[in-house]
Amino acid sequence: MIIMKKDATPEELENVIAEVRRCGLKTDISKGEFRTIIGLIGDEKSIPFAYFSSLPGVKEARMVETPYKLISREYSNLWQAEGLTREIKVKDITIGGDEPVFIAGPCAVESKEALMKIAEGAKMAGAQILRGGVYKPRSSVHSFQGLGSAGKDEATEALSWLKEAGERFEMAVMTEIRGESQADLVAEYVDILQVGSRNMYDQDLLATVARKGKPVMYKRHFGASMEEFLSFAEYIAAEGNKDIILCERGIVPVGKGKNFTRYNLDLAAVPVALKETYLPIMVDPSHATGRRDLIYSMSCAAMAAGANGLMIEVHTNPAEALVDASQMITPPELKELINTCRQINKLVKKH
Ligand SMILES: O=C[C@H](O)[C@H](O)COP(=O)(O)O
């Protein structure tokens, strides 16, 4: 990383960038109120830091050891304020601001009628973003794969319902991109692109999704350490897209006996991510617990841990849901949860 002097000229900055490129690395420029930082993307070992320190306009040039430097607090121009989070704007919604953001919707888009009903319920409950899977990642090829898996026409139709629901109920919309070939189509219809847990490690998919230039909801793999989670988020940032919303959704349970939940919700991920990076982090208690009776308590706990928002699976008729029926809650239940979570957030922010 190269930190420019406060009074460095644009020519000096350009010169340093050209020198970095000559060494075969790419650059990421972070311009703040007080300083401009040049992040180096590539193998830093080939960089003569002493030489770069001596260039006109350079204050400091040094190696950053962490594998997730572009999203780290150390690199960011938000470094001075420990608690400051990047604000990601989607329509009139701010993710990472003072107010928590609630994403809600069915696991899978099932039909237009069902989606509209759920969207209306989610909106009335206070959710600002509608979710719904068009391409579902499933453990078994014999399970329902999402309407989009049937073909491009079916995918386009389901995506257009999402868009229409977003317009009708004034919500932003989000869906998962399961494979690179889906990226162009999905990006035409939704406001936030989701990369699911199972694809957390797919660096080509991450780069493709990042290049769409829209905010990315990036879910932690259920077997990933925090370091891996953040290191792979760096593949999105390295494409110049820092609008990354981290999402903790539970990791693989350990031990011999019953765990009683689908995954273990790792709530320490929230304060850790907020300390290590400047990115907002949300929590998905639905996939983490797999149990509707635990969604409320885990949502409250996530808020208390400082999460910037929640992603909750909602259905007007949970028992009939085509995917993940056991973890769906109803819109009235969502409303109660959101009201409580807003109060918890106020208390947490106050202190
Ligand atoms: O929503 C995410 C997954 O598609 C969902 O949890 C299904 O998982 P399963 O295929 O293991 O049932």
Ligand SMILES: C=C(OP(=O)(O)O)C(=O)O
């Ligand atoms: C597939 C999903 O979750 P995860 O990737 O966390 O399993 C989802 O949110 O639709």
